[in-house]
Amino acid sequence: MNYDPEEVEAAWRERWAAEGRYEADSAAGEESTFVTVPYPYPSGGMHIGHARTYTVPDVYARYRRQQGDNVLFPMAWHVTGTPIVGAVERLQQEDPAQIESLQEAFGVPEADLVELETPMGFARYFIERAESSYKQGMQALGLSIDWRREFTTNDERYQRFIRWQYETLRDRGLLERGLHPVKYCTAQENPVTTHDLLEGEEVDFQEYTLIKFAGGELFVPMATLRPETVRGVTNAYIDPAGTYAEADVDGERWLISVEAVEKLGLQDRCVTVEREAPGRDYVGMRVRNPVTDEDLVVLPATFVDPDNGTGVVMSVPAHSPDDYVALQELKANAEDLTEYGIDPAVVAAIEPVPILSIEQYGEIPAKDAVEAAGITDATDPAIHEVTQEVYNREFHQGVLNEEYGAFGGEVVADVRDELGAHYRELGAFDRMYDFPEPVVSRAGGKVVVANQETWFLRYDDPEWKKKAHAAVERLAAIPENTREQYEHTIDWLEQWPCIRNFGLGTPLPWDEEFIIEPLSDSTIYMAYYTVAHQLADVPVEELTPAFFDTLFFGPSVVDDPVERALELREEWEYWYPVTVRCSAPDLVANHLTFFLFHHAELFPEEMWPEGITVMGLGLLEGEKMSSSKGHVELPNDAIDRYGADTVRFFLLNSSEPWQDFDWRADAVGNTRTQLDRFWDRAMDVIETNAPADPPALEQPDRWILAHLQQTVDTVTAAMDRFETRTASQTAFYRFREQLRWYERRAGDGPGTAWTRRRILETQLQLLAPFIPFMANELHERLTGTPAEDVPWPTADTTYVDERVLQEEELVRSLYEDVGDIVEVTGEEPGVIRVYVAAPWKCEVFDAVREIGDDVGQVMGEVMQDPELRERGDAVNRLVQELIEDTRGLDDETLALLADIDERAVYTAAAEFLGEQFDADVEIYGEADPDIVDPTDKRGAAVPLRPAIHLD
């Protein structure tokens, strides 16, 4: 019967579902393993990258099950937040890109679009209705999930649980109210996310320092990202055509652009406009530098954007190529300024003021940089690059001048923040947020930065950080280098705004207009899995904070513990902690670290996560997958084409879980071919009769069985380390390499037939986690029991045999040497003569073995023997050669090698060699009296390496 994955896989899916094979219930006395993976976010369909994300934990779950554990692998759906809502909105607005993405990438038929018009409709569709839905994909892949525990984060009961979590955190003082800058659409009057942006998706807002220059009572704040240049300011620029306002800002009178008025108003400033006037009215005004007390002039410039910062900028020609070039141009055209009543002499007198020194440049870095680049006017596009370069170098290498007092002599990068804070405290500086370039929302509104009232998770709390670090310490971090990343993230996290103004999810219990955001409502939900299906029977209104207190903190923390909660507590205690969480690398810096933080705070140490495995990302034909570009591979398509086992095997075998993988159709096709071949061979074995009990075994049989035991050990060790690639490569491809030799060597007796069955049986058990459909099917056909229902194999000591491995190695290398010679000479031999090293050479070998790799010492010892001394040079050469050959081998192996009867080994293999080369094979001892040695080759014989003569 040919391999037909469709049929085999359908049968097993049905059987697993009917048996409830993967429904896991707590069972006293059985070891529990709890495997989790972040629940999918159904804002679109499932693609092949997701398939791997969920298959990796499945393979581990299956492995642990074969190892005898009671394994729980649950799944749920994350529908919190704005992406789904946003996707629905875009659909309603008939956004063509969105519709194309749904139809092209995820194959949504026109007729189904109507189902996607509500957020939960949209979510449901991609959870289970669509061909490309997650649940259908997971079931097709054969993931061993306990589906009874499924839920969504929008479910009432789940929300009760999250409310309990947040009330608890608030009560512990880990939640705090405050203001936070966010991207804000002025048209919708609402915060927006990156997905909501039409223009400027890549742009991040920045915190600008406002340097409060003053013209009499009127402050003229100027925005800069380089507050340390305050001493280098030579003048200011204003847009003469812009509209400016004199406004009361928190009790001070400020001159700012009208655009800045709006922005500051949104940044928690109290702003009242008192009069408006065109920028030109302020040209020529004198302003005082708050740090140096110098008086500077405000000059007109068309390059000033009133919609950036405050609309008034300072000029630092010594350190900014832009400003330097502008100043040159201004000087050249100083006459034009008379129209503003400015004396050209004033402009002519402006000279760059350097404030720092830096190696690569002279006194005026901007001047040098501009001249070196040959820039003469401000329209030269190269000026941006030059500016960036000067900014970078000055930041990292610029040493501030002595005028900076405490900051003098320091590198900018080290003191910029401090310096800003210092002058802010003195009232000379202030700050505002803004974008460096225009940002527009999909609704068409201008996007600015607004301070929003919000609730923060206090990840900056030192006690909490300490607990989180403790959780990392006991964590099995896979790969190990992620450990450092967790530590780093914990140290670096500050306050995290954990609510949104809209979207799906759990409302903040005490302020229901806010929704707890997705990264914050998914930190301890693994605990919810342990009781999810049983919670369904508890009336929602009974799921009070006291109920969850009882469940998770125990009976002692509440006055009157509910019985049901105590029962569920036993479930939780049975399954928890999480054995391993499989996740993505980009989640280390947020979700996974939050996961650790919350566990560390809410649960006792023994309930903290035991392991996290971070998985690599997927590429498709060498390129990043992108659902918006339709560059995706869907699991259902792949499974239709290749079968689920092939998809699984490719995904797990092409790289280790934490490495990136590349889905390439040709490689997947090849994987399928390999499985076809495996199936055919397995069927041959299954259909061949073999004795039930081990008959007499030949050398090749014992050799391959010894190899099999090594393979079992290697695969098991790899699985324990989550090295699925190593494990599957070893069990499948590596072992097949050995099998090729075996097939060449093996006879056709009952021993061979028995050995083949024995090998197949073990191999199927090792492969069952990877290709469960095929492995179970074949194993059942072979033995009557599916592979997943028998214990994971362990090395059978009956067949562990180091000697047979080494002996066969001698045969193999003899075979290869003969082959090499045949190839080089291009002649077919009629007779192969093999000369085994003489006894005196073995004595030398023994000496090398005992003394080690010191040539002098070995020679000293060996020359004690008069018989050997006679051979002088030959002994010396042999010693050197043997030392080379034996280097790195351990004593045990050497002892074994010394003990092998080489001649017997070759004699036993002579028939085989003769068949292979179609020649007669003669075995001699080097010192045999009746030796045939036409070309005097025998002297080349060395222990473990016979001399050869082909005739």
Add this chain to the structure above:
RNA sequence: GCAAGGGUAGCCAAGCUAGGCCAACGGCGACGGACUCAAGAUCCGUUCUCGUAGGAGUUCGUGGGUUCGAAUCCCUCCCCUUGCACCA
């Protein structure tokens, strides 16, 4: 810039944490052969250079260093990928 990962023979990709069985696993492609009317599939072999005896030479981003010995350890430089937050 900071942080992490990576640069290996035509391509993909092991090995590098414990330096020497590494000319460097494996796959693809290519070439030769077997099977076949033929093609495909399958199987066997070759695939850095030289070589009519199992060998020798030169390779693992660059340039140095440590060592008897380095793809493997240390340093310099070049290049590539990813992340840098309120976005799941």
